[in-house]
Amino acid sequence: MLFTSFYSPASHWTPELVFIANPVKHVLKLLSLLVVISALWIGLLQASIIPQSHTWLLPIYFIVSLGCYGLFMVGVGLMRFPTCPQEALLLQQDIAEAKDFLKQKGVDVGSN
Amino acid sequence: MDVAKNKYSIIVPTYNERLNIALIVYLIFKHLRDVDFEIIVVDDGSPDGTQEVVKQLQNLYGEDRILLRPRAKKLGLGTAYIHGLKHASGNFVVIMDADLSHHPKYLPNFIKKQLETGASIVTGTRYVTGGGVHGWNLMRKLTSRGANVLAQTLLWPGVSDLTGSFRLYKKSVLEDVISCCVSKGYVFQMEMIVRASRKGYHIEEVPITFVDRVFGSSKLGGSEIVEYLKGLVYLMITT
Numbered sequence: 001m002l003f004t005s006f007y008s009p010a011s012h013w014t015p016e017l018v019f020i021a022n023p024v025k026h027v028l029k030l031l032s033l034l035v036v037i038s039a040l041w042i043g044l045l046q047a048s049i050i051p052q053s054h055t056w057l058l059p060i061y062f063i064v065s066l067g068c069y070g071l072f073m074v075g076v077g078l079m080r081f082p083t084c085p086q087e088a089l090l091l092q093q094d095i096a097e098a099k100d101f102l103k104q105k106g107v108d109v110g111s112n
Numbered sequence: 113m114d115v116a117k118n119k120y121s122i123i124v125p126t127y128n129e130r131l132n133i134a135l136i137v138y139l140i141f142k143h144l145r146d147v148d149f150e151i152i153v154v155d156d157g158s159p160d161g162t163q164e165v166v167k168q169l170q171n172l173y174g175e176d177r178i179l180l181r182p183r184a185k186k187l188g189l190g191t192a193y194i195h196g197l198k199h200a201s202g203n204f205v206v207i208m209d210a211d212l213s214h215h216p217k218y219l220p221n222f223i224k225k226q227l228e229t230g231a232s233i234v235t236g237t238r239y240v241t242g243g244g245v246h247g248w249n250l251m252r253k254l255t256s257r258g259a260n261v262l263a264q265t266l267l268w269p270g271v272s273d274l275t276g277s278f279r280l281y282k283k284s285v286l287e288d289v290i291s292c293c294v295s296k297g298y299v300f301q302m303e304m305i306v307r308a309s310r311k312g313y314h315i316e317e318v319p320i321t322f323v324d325r326v327f328g329s330s331k332l333g334g335s336e337i338v339e340y341l342k343g344l345v346y347l348m349i350t351t
Contacts, residue, residue, distance in 0.1 A: 084244035098138040
């Protein structure tokens with residue numbers, strides 16, 4: 001769909017339309033973020049504000065912290081996972097009510 | 113938007129749901145009084161007599177309120193929605209499961225949220241306060257939460273529940289989004305909402321409760337996890 005538009009006669013394609021119709025793919029956004037972070041890291045290496053031995057380890061610290069953050073979010077989410085045991089009961093009541101009504105009206109509500 | 117002129121087409125794909133479809137239809141009628149709606153049942157040739165039950169429901173509620181639009185055999189969820197869409201006469205479309213894991217009592221909340229915010233899509237989320245899940249053991253909750261954190265980190269989707277399939281769409285928006293989606297199964301639901309988010313559609317969420325009716329389901333084996341990861345990578349690259 002996007003491709004047919006791209007290769008059709010370009011007379012109606014203004015630069016703004018092209019931008020809106022072909023947005024940046026998400027993986028490219030992530031990669032450009034990675035490039036920016038890498039550039040900062042290389043900048044730090046060259047500028048030697050922090051001792052080089054530490055700077056070399058920064059990517060590892062970054063990845064490990066990302067992993068820890070992820071695990072932390074999973075743990076928190078798991079602890080706070082919303083449950084609704086009362087809903088099962090309410091559902092049973094609804095099912096009974098529905099079956100009664102439908103049976104009266106001649107709809108077959110025998111179980112599967 | 114003039115409330116009196118809105119019509120909601122509720123698409124319910126079914127396969128072997130002869131009891132649940134009757135219960136769901138009753139509950140929809142119970143909770144949607146004073147709303148103009150139709151229920152479109154897309155049955156994939158169920159051998160258990162689901163279509164016969166739907167016909168009885170049509171006698172009870174009217175053939176203009178319950179549309180039976182069956183297909184010859186099991187053809188998948190995405191195509192079921194597309195098939196249902198062709199017969200939808202409303203300006204809004206609701207998609208929901210037929211097994212009562214989605215409770216019709218939330219339908220007024222979806223409608224109200226859309227009217228309040230003018231959103232193009234209102235999606236039900238199980239993972240916020242006010243929502244919830246019943247019937248999942250610890251392992252299932254863990255995989256769900258892990259999958260969600262991974263998807264949030266990698267995709268920045270803008271919604272809290274990616275695999276949920278209880279949603280209200282403006283009909284034109286559903287038609288637009290569904291035409292670009294190619295995945296199957298629950299990755300399809302993820303693809304729909306991520307593509308809609310990327311296209312800039314206004315998406316709102318309402319909390320819903322989800323009672324898992326399939327007890328002891330082995331829905332999350334190793335192959336499902338691989339499918340999910342492949343789905344994530346696919347969505348990262350193509351959206």
